[in-house]
Amino acid sequence: xxxxxxxxxxxxxxxxxxxxxxxxxxxxxxxxxxxxxxxxxxxxxxxxxxxxxxxxxxxxxxxxxxxxxxxxxxxxxxxxxxxxxxxxxxxxxxxxxxxxxxxxxxxxxxxxxxxxxxxxx
Numbered sequence: 179x180x181x182x183x184x185x186x187x188x189x190x191x192x193x194x195x196x197x198x199x200x201x202x203x204x205x206x207x208x209x210x211x212x213x214x215x216x217x218x219x220x221x222x223x224x225x226x227x228x229x230x231x232x233x234x235x236x237x238x239x240x241x242x243x244x245x246x247x248x249x250x251x252x253x254x255x256x257x258x259x260x261x262x263x264x265x266x267x268x269x270x271x272x273x274x275x276x277x278x279x280x281x282x283x284x285x286x287x288x289x290x291x292x293x294x295x296x297x298x299x
Contacts, residue, residue, distance in 0.1 A: 197269040212251040
């Protein structure tokens with residue numbers, strides 16, 4: 179394995195570790211914030227307000243929320259493996275796209291002396 183390949187793999191591992199850590203920490207903080215009686219009361223009052231507003235006629239109609247709990251709490255508590263997996267897939271795609279772009283730009287051969295790049299008409 180070449181030195182460059184080793185550095186790329188180590189960089190990839192660091193990016194995945196950072197992304198996973200960020201999602202886990204976000205989950206911890208979100209659950210601590212939204213899984214309290216005060217947050218539930220605030221959510222229920224917001225739901226009641228939107229239900230009242232949805233029954234009024236006006237320029238902006240809003241559907242009332244059906245969820246009993248805030249959607250972010252449901253996502254990070256009940257569907258955490260999918261949230262983590264999609265984050266890791268996105269981080270993987272972004273990392274390797276950047277690797278291809280940067281390596282391609284660094285490996286482009288320079289123009290010979292005296293040759294000017296073509297200009298657009």
